[in-house]
Amino acid sequence: MKYGARNTIKAKVKSVKKGDVMALVKFDVIQADEMASVLTTESVEAMGLQPGDEIQLIIKAIHVLPVKA
Amino acid sequence: MKYGARNTIKAKVKSVKKGDVMALVKFDVIQADEMASVLTTESVEAMGLQPGDEIQLIIKAIHVLPVKA
Amino acid sequence: MKYGARNTIKAKVKSVKKGDVMALVKFDVIQADEMASVLTTESVEAMGLQPGDEIQLIIKAIHVLPVKA
Amino acid sequence: MKYGARNTIKAKVKSVKKGDVMALVKFDVIQADEMASVLTTESVEAMGLQPGDEIQLIIKAIHVLPVKA
Amino acid sequence: MKYGARNTIKAKVKSVKKGDVMALVKFDVIQADEMASVLTTESVEAMGLQPGDEIQLIIKAIHVLPVKA
């Protein structure tokens, strides 16, 4: 399968908490070598992002899509 | 700083490609131990997600927010 | 009303499940002729997307905004 | 493959427009019978959503993920 | 019109920058009294969020949907 997304992380399910409508699933990361972000060129310039910069990548859990073979 | 998000990945900028409005930034992952996903309880049940399952996490680059100290 | 979004689907509410904070609403589709996706040009090339390709469009329920006249 | 998402639409690529960083892809819908939305229970009540209501579903193109077998 | 979203800000277009595929639009805020955020209960507890806390709300521009009457 090919996905229209730049980030694929291999992971193993650690815990599942089922709520009435939404559920929270935790994973141990198996492999995550490279990540990609798309943002406005304005934001890149306001941050002064350059190769070598150490940063944090913040991702809301709601934007993470699990796929199971 | 405390963020209202469950996923924080430490990473280093590898490349920056600035377009006319949007930019694509690539990162080498320094540390990503645990990830979390929120989805409907229906989806969890349709997938039969259980601890130990190996899965892939797909994340569109647009949903990745870089933060720089 | 004009919306800053490329996808509009006409639909009828089939069921409503109200949870403590979030609710899940199901719809029967009345009309959905065309859809649009924005992704990185890199992803389009990695997928080799071309006119005529049959694909699946995956959309998390959280990204679907109901509007009622 | 099983996806942690409630909406799957079968579609055929109609056009591809590649920009410098982002691309816009248009699809003809082959099949889209049912859709689902997650929103706050507060929003459901403010809208007075009930079975039978005809509504529009608005989805930004950026939230549509193409998957190709 | 009723929207399945908790945040509505009245604003006036200040500038429009059209790129090849994506565009960046800036607005002057006319009215924004209240905002709402949905996050995991875990995140709320990790942040120790309580009434009276002063915080920042970060929103990627891609998640802002303009609607024109």
Add this chain to the structure above:
Amino acid sequence: MKYGARNTIKAKVKSVKKGDVMALVKFDVIQADEMASVLTTESVEAMGLQPGDEIQLIIKAIHVLPVKA
């Protein structure tokens, strides 16, 4: 801290409602002068967006990320 996002709103927590998995937090806005939206150039043209237009900005609560110093 510098964020890869165009919108920052200063606000004060008004109420916190914790559900089993997700929580809804309400804020009083302290300061929100300017907002930005990214959408397709096609959408901008379909809407005929021009400086001076009064519009509404709709944002699902799930896309609002609180950050606390």
